[in-house]
Amino acid sequence: MTITCGIDWAEKHHDVTLVGDDGHIIIHRRISTDAAGFTTLIALLTEHAGDPTQVPVAIETDKNLVVVGLQAAGVTVYPINPRACARYRERHSQSGGKSDPGDAFVLASILRTDQHMHRQLPQLSDGSKGLKALARQHQEAIWALHQTQSRLRSVLLEFYPQALDAFPNLSHKAAHTFLAALPSPATAQKLTIAKTITLLRRSGRGNRVGLADKIRAALTAPGIRQPAPVENALAVTVQGLIAIIVTMQASVEALEHALDEAFRVMPSARIVQNIPGLGTVLGARVLAEIGDDPTRFTTASGLRAFAGTAPITRASGKSHYVKARKVRNKRLADACHWWAFNAITRSPGARAHYDRRRAAGDYHNAALRNLANKLLGRLWWCLAHDQSWDENAAWTSLEAVPKLLAA
Template sequence: MKAFHISNFAALIGIDWADQKHDICELNRQTNKQHLSIISAKPTAINAWAMSLKEKYKGQPVAVACELKKGPLIYALSKFEHIVLFTINPSTVAKYRKAFTHSGAKDDPTDAAIQVELLENHMSKLSVITPDTEKVRYLTQLVEYRRKLVQDRVNLTNKITTTLKNYYPHVLDWFKEKDTQVFCDFILRWPSLEQVKRARKQTLVDFFNQHNSRYPSVNEKRIEAIKQAEPLTTDKAIISPNLLLVECLTAQLQQLMLAIERFDIEIKTIYKTHKDRFIFDSLPGAGPQMAPRLLAAMGSNRERYQSCEEIQKYAGIAPVTERSGKKKWIHWRYSCTTFLRQTFVEWAGQSVRYSFWAKAYYKQQQEKGKPHNTIIRAVAFKWIRILFRCWKTCTAYDESKYLEALKSKGSPLLKYAVESKF
């Protein structure tokens, strides 16, 4: 990635953003004078301010620092070629402020000035926001939003389960999966035990057949359980409010499932057109859900990461080592992109089922008494090294070639697999 120096810029600017307005500190490098100002957070004001910088500095590049990586302000400024965006961790500004302001007082213009000072003295240590291709950025937004919708689905099914336990717990035994169309339709048609017990056997059979639940033995068990079920309570003061809530939540769940399906279709459409998809399709356990997320995580810019260690740290997979005197301890990396860490960890968990070496490594660590989450993070750590090399060289992953490489290096992992007849 291109390295920047303050000599590359006509001005250094810090922005302390807010919902309604943005405080700005501007350092003109030619006159070495600072100027404080405030602009509205409306698009018109941001665009006008950005164009005024272009006119003022005659199109020369200006460095703009902000405590954001994405959001309306970043989206608005990214389209201007004369603006180079630097991102600063909010905690960095807070700690820098506290180092010289012991009272802990916070002031927006002061924070903007601190960002300028960080740009001036530590530009080489700051990250530059370099937009990827439009297709990758589009895919990144889609997979992130889909993951949030999936979590919303989990939360919603948990609420439905909790509510049903208050008056109608039987249905939870009849349907193991709650995020299905057959479950939602069943609840909306028969939202209480009293109503479903009044249904005729043939009506229930037809319902299950219409929802492709055509196993006679399963349907017979369900129908028999329905007819023999005894109510948890007959108190209308309990049943009626919970019934109403379940109907509302179930309707929300139906719409949420439809939304996820729409996202799946759009993600698949965009992913299929990307030239690097063959790399991610070759990864064990990636599948139609994880492969697009991994592509979005790596991006198309091969200069974005110079080593696998950069990805391991940025994704929060690499642990942090701390030392003080004679003490040394290792802990979880707190500062990272959560979604990125989820992507690599979830993929690592899936790969254990499909990759020989990953499964062998998991068993080996399990025998050593390591907990599941620790092992999966270690698997993700190893996978990032492999993925980085495949991504950097535009090469599809080949399990047989990787196992041959492990064999040629005398890997103890393969020796363990052979000895344990894995």
Template sequence: MRLRLGIDIACRAAHQASLADERGEFAWSGHRFRTTATDLERLWALLPAGTDPAMVTVIMEPTRNAWVPLAAWFRRRGAAVVMVPPERSADLRAYYSKHTKSDRLDSRILARLPLLHPEGLHTEEGLGPGDPLRRAVKLRSTLVRRRTATLARLDALLEILGPEWHAALGGDLANKTPLKFLAAGYACPHTVQRLGRARLARFLHRHSRGTWTEAKAEEPLAAAAATLQLWETDLEYPDLADDIAIEARLALAITQEVKELDERIAVLFARADPDGILRSVPGIGPILGAQILGRLGDPNRFTSLAGVRAFSGLVPRLDSSGVNGHHNGLTKAGDACLREALFMAAEHARRADPSLAAKYHRLMVTEGKHHNSALCHIATTLLTRIAACWRRGEHYTLHDPDGRPIDAPQARTIIAERYTIPADLRAARRTTHPHHSKSSGTGRRRKESQRAPSTGPSTAHATTPPA
């Protein structure tokens, strides 16, 4: 007889478990336990005597990361572990009881879920956040976003000093040389002038490894002089330089962490993909390949390629009733970090694979899609091909429009000859979506309401003010 163990997981309080048979009859419910070996052994001892572990299914919600050690413990005992999306169990809970919400009820709902929604159960085989590659690529994506936000704040602080500073620092704050310059407190114009041309040139030459020559030192000096002329004594230069130095040091520290994380990800990715299947996909390098594989998991765990696409969230929502039906935007129900990697990989893959370039060309030119919309289509196709190659254990192969295998230089030649997007069309597709309708809302600049006061002159031409 099959048994279903529903567990309502708590992050700080005790979990609650309920045990039901295949008919939905409860053997017991509301057992409290914590994530300790002693409590788990006591819980396992509550199963009926002689129970085959293979006949036990543990059903849980992925509550933060508290489910990971529980899933690993029950899998070691031989039980099957099923993870249920929280929104699905919440909908069933609302149907089950509209006026009650308790941990005991949640565990009972999870134990009876196979009876209410059997097609929604999928066995969880991986460790989730416990997998080192999955965790590392997510951490890297988070660090990159933090660095981007830090550089944006740094750019905004430099605007206070004046526009000359961006040109003086090369216009690329992600470069280590301007970051080290700012981290040293040299955003103060008085400090720059006290350094002088010779010492400033040595500093820039050393930290840029000879890329910035002695003539480059003239630009920070000119920027410092322009700032002093602009602000004179109205600005507290040392305080602003300290704030800029803090942001620059944060950017340098995050950059170093990302570099060390890339080295660890490369080792984990080589171990996870020893045959180099993802590395054979055009447009996917070690970083994007590791991010796709780490967040997707083993593609063999999906029953079909449609399941892989649905997991990514890169499929449109369907709204159908009777004879009417239409597709809305993307579901975005999957992993955001996976979609991010697929979107970036699609931009590179369409430049290297003629078949993807042909589809991108058709979407942009014939169907009038926006650039981002076309890339989402390419990302979905690319994910399907990656999963198919992984399931077959084959490398990705480039083909010409007639289906003959080709190499990378031949592919680029075909794309340049047949599938180049005109520059004016590309600019139009990148800025304005052709299917977006004009906004019908009332705004401060454009008021469609008849009773709204006018924001400008009543005529098309400006009137001449009286003398």
């Protein structure tokens, strides 16, 4: 008898349901999220199937520790999109009811009826998993840093706009040095030329001709003032945000260094590094999201759809139109966008393709998406055949390239 398993995961417990090939529930069990709970899960699979590796498991995530444990045990895991699971739930009930055991049953039923329609979780190497974790955390850290800098800008606009006139770029070390020492208009009024020069030297800028006078004039410019208690409170906020930003910048640099080291030891890094427009960070992000499982993308079109560079067609009756793909790997899509943007200044072929798309009427972003679609196809071919990038071969006329590359 064929058995499928559905797991509705949660923070404190998981609901597990085993379903037979007749669609009936074999067993339902709620397990803990610790090692004891995982042992119980493997015991359930072994008891009812004999070999736990013969039971496919559906779950609405690809990052939970139970997923890591199942893959390590040799179990095939199918990550199901929560939106897809919600549509399947409507097949079983139209009332709108929902429960954790019910969701586990729906997940198991998905594999019983439509297993061939879903992708199993790729078998990535430990190095590829580590690269993916670093690439994503590096990007998350940058996003958090930008958010904190935006928060600092908003606070300064509230009571200290002179600081933004002096330092439009709040990511610069000079801005941090001055704002840490002069966090309010009241403290800025006491600023002297000698103190300005000292702070400039401390920030590594030095006293360029007229720079100290310009900064002092901007910081001491008259303006509307908040009441003293409000100004003092916001000054403390500014100093706190500056300390956070400095720490976050150091964290981003440390993550980028670790990302560079993890990227360089990947076997495919030598191929990716030689592609125009892909440096260490973008190259690491692209390679991390693609992974190193050779069975994951058997065609270039599959990779393009995953990245969202391939458009989709909607046709019904007399209606027929093509639009950009929205359901995609957003991190890979973002990396491909900037890859294409960089490539047009580093690859003559990429520049010519971009210019052709603009001449055909595409806007900038549409032309970049089309270029990214082409670049991904070439990257897929290089990875699949373990070949380095060849600028001449990459942009040969479509009549001369293999059909695998022509898209």
